[in-house]
Amino acid sequence: xxxxxxxxxxxxxxxxxxxxxxxxxxxxxxxxxxxxxxxxxxxxxxxxxxxxxxxxxxxxxxxxxxxxxxxxxxxxxxxxxxxxxxxxxxxxxxxxxxxxxxxxxxxxxxxxxxxxxxxxxxxxxxxxxxxxxxxxxxxxxxxxxxxxxxxxxxxxxxxxxxxxxxxxxxxxxxxxxxxxxxxxxxxxxxxxxxxxxxxxxxxxxxxxxxxxxxxxxxxxxxxxxxxxxxxxxxxxxxxxxxxxxxxxxxxxxxxxxxx
Numbered sequence: 001x002x003x004x005x006x007x008x009x010x011x012x013x014x015x016x017x018x019x020x021x022x023x024x025x026x027x028x029x030x031x032x033x034x035x036x037x038x039x040x041x042x043x044x045x046x047x048x049x050x051x052x053x054x055x056x057x058x059x060x061x062x063x064x065x066x067x068x069x070x071x072x073x074x075x076x077x078x079x080x081x082x083x084x085x086x087x088x089x090x091x092x093x094x095x096x097x098x099x100x101x102x103x104x105x106x107x108x109x110x111x112x113x114x115x116x117x118x119x120x121x122x123x124x125x126x127x128x129x130x131x132x133x134x135x136x137x138x139x140x141x142x143x144x145x146x147x148x149x150x151x152x153x154x155x156x157x158x159x160x161x162x163x164x165x166x167x168x169x170x171x172x173x174x175x176x177x178x179x180x181x182x183x184x185x186x187x188x189x190x191x192x193x194x195x196x197x198x199x200x201x202x203x204x205x206x207x208x209x210x211x212x213x214x215x216x217x218x219x220x221x222x223x224x225x226x227x228x229x230x231x232x233x234x235x236x237x238x239x240x241x242x243x244x245x246x247x248x249x250x251x252x253x254x255x256x257x258x259x
Contacts, residue, residue: 005095006074009166009211010117014054017214018077022055022085024205026142026196028112032251033061035190039255040108040136042067049106049130050089051096052114056082058140059089062110070106072099096123101130110138116167120177128183131258137184139254141169145193148248151203151235158227159213166212184256192253195246203247204228 003011014021028036042048044066050059053071055078062069063086071086072094073079083091094100096111096118109127111118127137146153167173178187198206207228208214213221233240 003074003076005097005119007117007167007211009164009215011075013211013214014075014209015077017209017211018055018075018081020205020214021078021209022081024198024202024207024209025055025057026198026206026247026249027057028061028140028142029192029194029251032140032192032194032253033058035192036110036138036140036253036255037062037065039253040110040138042108046107047105049099049101049109049127051099051109051111051127052117053082053091054078054113056086056089058110058112060086063089067107070101072096072101097126099126099130103129104132106130106135107132108136108138110140112140113142113169115139116169116171116174118174120174121181124177124181124183128258133258135258136255137258139187139252141252141254142196143169143250143252145248145250149235149237151231151238152247154231154234155207155228158231159207159210159224162216163212178256183259185259187254187256189252189254192251193248194251195248197244197246199244200229200232200242203232206247 042065046067048067048069050069050071053059053073059071070090071082072092074095092100109131144152204225213224232238238245
């Protein structure tokens with residue numbers, strides 16, 4: 001499957017893996033979400049853009065703060081899952097480089113787990129366009145904490161040869177656009193350490209929802225699934241008998257202000 005303006009790994013992988021994404025991807029820790037909502041000033045009467053909202057992992061956590069949310073997502077399967085799971089939120093098809101909203105129509109914008117997919121300079125121009133003056137643009141990332149997990153460290157070594165030209169948050173290439181732009185203030189960061197309680201199948205779903213893995217041929221995905229199970233067995237904190245366990249993450253909340 002192709003989606004205009006979307007990297008093939010994202011278009012194909014996330015179309016195929018929307019259900020695994022819903023099951024296996026972690027939510028965001030309560031403390032980080034509360035901090036994020038505070039930075040964006042979420043409250044009744046305000047309107048926030050959730051850009052590249054995926055299946056709504058963050059979207060549904062923002063609802064209790066009372067702001068109106070418009071979720072924009074380019075991949076149809078992800079968008080359908082979002083609309084099903086978060087039925088009271090406005091959901092639109094669109095890309096960060098062509099946001100289907102009017103000028104100065106939102107009071108804040110957030111990008112969860114996705115800015116590395118964007119053509120960064122174009123995306124910042126579009127986000128600047130739809131935000132009102134003085135508004136906050138925020139990013140939030142769940143980052144696998146390899147320093148605290150033998151499984152995560154071994155997994156990264158196992159999957160990296162298959163990445164190809166798929167964009168990566170860890171490359172930090174996306175960050176250069178923030179360093180160079182005059183449209184927003186400097187990006188600031190606050191981090192939160194936590195563990196995601198999951199199961200063996202949940203961990204497998206987490207890995208299989210990775211874009212370039214989900215886009216693999218079926219036989220290669222089957223081999224990867226078996227390798228993930230072996231890596232779980234080899235982790236001294238998990239092992240073959242663990243039914244539930246914690247996988248460590250670091251959640252980074254980043255924000256800047258529209259000039």
